[in-house]
Amino acid sequence: MELSIEAQVLLETIVQALVNGISVGCLYGLMCLGLGLIFGIMRVINFAQGDFMMLGMYAAFYAFGGFSLSKILGQSIGPIVAALVAGPVIYTFGILMHRILISRVSGLSAATMENDGHNAQLILTLGIGLVLQNTGHIIFGSSPVSIRSPLSTTAWEIVIIRDQVSVIVNQARLISGLIAVAIAAVLSWFIFHSIIGKSARAAANNITASIYMGIDVDRCHRIFFGLGAGVTAIAGGLLALYYPFQPYVGMEFIIVMYTGVVLGGLGSIAGAFWGGLIIGIIQQMSTLILPNQLQNTATFFVFLLIIFFRPNGIFGKTTERA
Amino acid sequence: MKISRRRAIAGLAASSVFVSGSSFGQEKEIKVALIAPLSGPWARTGQLMKIGADMAIEDINKQGGVNINGGMKMRLVSADAGDSVERAKNAAQRFISQETDVVAGTGAWLSSFTIAVTEVTERAKLPWLTLSYADGITNRGFKYITQTNAISSVQAAAAMPDIVKLAEKATGQKPKTVAIISDSTATPQAFIDPLRKGGFEQLGIKIVSDQIYTPPLADAASIVQNLRALRPRPDFLLFYSTNIPDATLVLQKLHEFGMPQTKLPMIAPGAVHMGGPEMLKNVTPQMLEGTILVLANWTSKKQVSILPELEKRSGEPWITSDIISTYGDMYLIKDAIERCQSLDREKIMDALRNTNLKNGAADYYLGGNLSFDDAGRRIGAPTVFVQWRDGKPQTVSPESDAFMAPLWPRD
Numbered sequence: 031m032e033l034s035i036e037a038q039v040l041l042e043t044i045v046q047a048l049v050n051g052i053s054v055g056c057l058y059g060l061m062c063l064g065l066g067l068i069f070g071i072m073r074v075i076n077f078a079q080g081d082f083m084m085l086g087m088y089a090a091f092y093a094f095g096g097f098s099l100s101k102i103l104g105q106s107i108g109p110i111v112a113a114l115v116a117g118p119v120i121y122t123f124g125i126l127m128h129r130i131l132i133s134r135v136s137g138l139s140a141a142t143m144e145n146d147g148h149n150a151q152l153i154l155t156l157g158i159g160l161v162l163q164n165t166g167h168i169i170f171g172s173s174p175v176s177i178r179s180p181l182s183t184t185a186w187e188i189v190i191i192r193d194q195v196s197v198i199v200n201q202a203r204l205i206s207g208l209i210a211v212a213i214a215a216v217l218s219w220f221i222f223h224s225i226i227g228k229s230a231r232a233a234a235n236n237i238t239a240s241i242y243m244g245i246d247v248d249r250c251h252r253i254f255f256g257l258g259a260g261v262t263a264i265a266g267g268l269l270a271l272y273y274p275f276q277p278y279v280g281m282e283f284i285i286v287m288y289t290g291v292v293l294g295g296l297g298s299i300a301g302a303f304w305g306g307l308i309i310g311i312i313q314q315m316s317t318l319i320l321p322n323q324l325q326n327t328a329t330f331f332v333f334l335l336i337i338f339f340r341p342n343g344i345f346g347k348t349t350e351r352a
Numbered sequence: 353m354k355i356s357r358r359r360a361i362a363g364l365a366a367s368s369v370f371v372s373g374s375s376f377g378q379e380k381e382i383k384v385a386l387i388a389p390l391s392g393p394w395a396r397t398g399q400l401m402k403i404g405a406d407m408a409i410e411d412i413n414k415q416g417g418v419n420i421n422g423g424m425k426m427r428l429v430s431a432d433a434g435d436s437v438e439r440a441k442n443a444a445q446r447f448i449s450q451e452t453d454v455v456a457g458t459g460a461w462l463s464s465f466t467i468a469v470t471e472v473t474e475r476a477k478l479p480w481l482t483l484s485y486a487d488g489i490t491n492r493g494f495k496y497i498t499q500t501n502a503i504s505s506v507q508a509a510a511a512m513p514d515i516v517k518l519a520e521k522a523t524g525q526k527p528k529t530v531a532i533i534s535d536s537t538a539t540p541q542a543f544i545d546p547l548r549k550g551g552f553e554q555l556g557i558k559i560v561s562d563q564i565y566t567p568p569l570a571d572a573a574s575i576v577q578n579l580r581a582l583r584p585r586p587d588f589l590l591f592y593s594t595n596i597p598d599a600t601l602v603l604q605k606l607h608e609f610g611m612p613q614t615k616l617p618m619i620a621p622g623a624v625h626m627g628g629p630e631m632l633k634n635v636t637p638q639m640l641e642g643t644i645l646v647l648a649n650w651t652s653k654k655q656v657s658i659l660p661e662l663e664k665r666s667g668e669p670w671i672t673s674d675i676i677s678t679y680g681d682m683y684l685i686k687d688a689i690e691r692c693q694s695l696d697r698e699k700i701m702d703a704l705r706n707t708n709l710k711n712g713a714a715d716y717y718l719g720g721n722l723s724f725d726d727a728g729r730r731i732g733a734p735t736v737f738v739q740w741r742d743g744k745p746q747t748v749s750p751e752s753d754a755f756m757a758p759l760w761p762r763d
Contacts, residue, residue, distance in 0.1 A: 046573070050573040054570070164391075172393060173396050175630075182604060183608055185609075200608060274597040274600045321563075322563055323565060
């Protein structure tokens, strides 16, 4: 089939935008998944989530360089393992944060607070974010860095129509996207089939009844807060393969995370992932018809449109919580 | 003996002459200001500026200080402009009210910060030097501001004809098409607008793609895909970014999509960040090789005797414009004070405006001659081309300052 030059260019551009959107969207989905666990299930407003991602990026960066994963595992596998290592590190940090600070303004403690503790959570997590950013600046400096690996700048060319249309798929992004999907699947299984997952979902529906049933709500929340931080940290570690970052990078993604979680539906883990994926796809596909400057405008326009027709988000349900 | 009230008052008045001392006593040191972002996303640049100023003052003091009142040492006092215009302005206001004996200053790097800071310094009648590019800095009718480089609009008008000549000399034909990628902030648009509105047309160049993005870039794939879709490929790319992550994303994507410098030469105006060693933490030297940066200042072959020592003292692999410019600013302030033999701000400002140097402090600014017009703009400021060659950015124009001849990247 011989296409005209214009048709080749158009088809190539559309397919390229879709491929880019899916690969970026999978990583957004993982970020949103982390926040979905905290905001969606625990109902904790966490404005430090972007900074947990930043910590994950630096954890991966130093695991790859400082702790010699690059020498042990090579330049291609090393960065992936470094990103995965960032997860447990920031999970532990998240657990500590919850135990020391977040537990005071969430869960049982928040039951008697004004507005269920949301005001206090907002202020506390904003403060945590500021401390993390500025401490990061002191420790890591302000120069942007990234994990330099052959994966970041090498791509596979996938032929759609021989000698006419092909798409270029960045290796780091494709691998990151596949890992993001795998982690989302594992986490989803964990939440729906493990005892702790069921306990957390029960606590999210009705804290009082959960306590009567013998569920340690505080422990559930702590584990999920840690998981939320850890998952977003892995997303950050994977992003660090191709995105230069500095201690203030979290501010660039926190809005994407909240938009994705709300778009997908509060309380829905799968929804959070899909919300992030949709944002990634819209960001890329919108450039086919709109100027690049309006990428974010298009994203929020679609967000508002979906919320208008489905106020609970795509996968959100109307439930009454006690 | 009883001391009357009149005698007591007379005695106090007499002793205050010795206490206040500015007319009769000598100041021990000359305080010079630096206002720059020392925290936040632009902290690295502010730190480089401070390094340059500190090294210059150290050298000046080792050489005996400023030749006034028997030799006076200089001292730098700095303030953090932070990460927003509001913070920069507040920093300047606090600084001016606290440091009343500062005689002159330099800063604040980002044009928007400089515009805010100089509103404060102008009211305080504090002489101010800046490397910032925006035309707006010196078109407000201010008397206490001096821009030590070519302004944005002049850079645009001067740079492109030279680029065209370079390309023609290397390839045997004039470039006919250009693609533009720029971020949406004021400085890039101020540079590119004149080119869009007839500048390129006058050079016989057609703009085949003009993409503007809002920084920070989340992803450069769609931007570079639009370039990839162009048939035929443009003769060169004009890329105006204002931060390292955006530049990194675009360079990586160009490389990935099969458009390295040898296939699509890149001209990057205002890209001081692309000349810094931090770029090599994010991209390989091969991705940068051949990129031509259009800047206001950089190092010169005339400085070759001092550069190795400055590199060693600063701890930097090479000296960037932020370091050499503030280094020069300190010498320029010293020179102005010595010419007017006064620490009075108005006299120092007059001396700065009447600067006409071919060496001394002028050695730290490219182009050879250092003089300013009534608005405080540098007369005859050259447009500087810096090109990445063998893993390091080198001045390639003007010829009087170039370390090597410019090269047009080709296969």
